[in-house]
Amino acid sequence: DTGVSQNPRHKITKRGQNVTFRCDPISEHNRLYWYRQTLGQGPEFLTYFQNEAQLEKSRLLSDRFSAERPKGSFSTLEIQRTEQGDSAMYLCASSLTGKLFFGSGTQLSVL
């Protein structure tokens, strides 16, 4: 257990539905990252927060994706109007000194 908690662990949804994932980082960590991983590939960067400020968002990320980190604590990642291509593992990581601690991820299946 790294101390980074992600919920839910698994999510099955129908195409067109909205989904929201939650990440609770290690409490003193000011940086929070979201990554996406598909089978056989390494994790792909989605977005990054320093405290409550979203400092970077991947150019590959569709406008259907939005992330928030209110008050610099937990974070949520929402996907609107899901598509089958959104099926993946969504990973959250937090960091204080540059060493990233990852959660176990949320596995999304879009039917």
Next chain:
Amino acid sequence: DAKTTQPPSMDCAEGRAANLPCNHSTISGNEYVYWYRQIHSQGPQYIIHGLKNNETNEMASLIITEDRKSSTLILPHATLRDTAVYYCIVSNIIQGAQKLVFGQGTRLTINP
């Protein structure tokens, strides 16, 4: 961030040392070499990092060549639980880079 090149897969016998190579010929002077591993169905796990000196911790050793263009991660006595995908990443995240960029890594299989 500089790119890295790793073999797609490697095998090692249980109890032997596993040596995982990584090429990073375009590494910049302020970029560190990081190693993470990912065991099936889990998030990546930090192993070790270094700038130019060799480093050792309870998990592994990191050997960086003098020109810093390549490195080797050494697991001294591999066990079956070390079977995982190992990622070599170069980044100056400590000094302000925003993220780590993962490649496809090396799938290491430890055989009994």
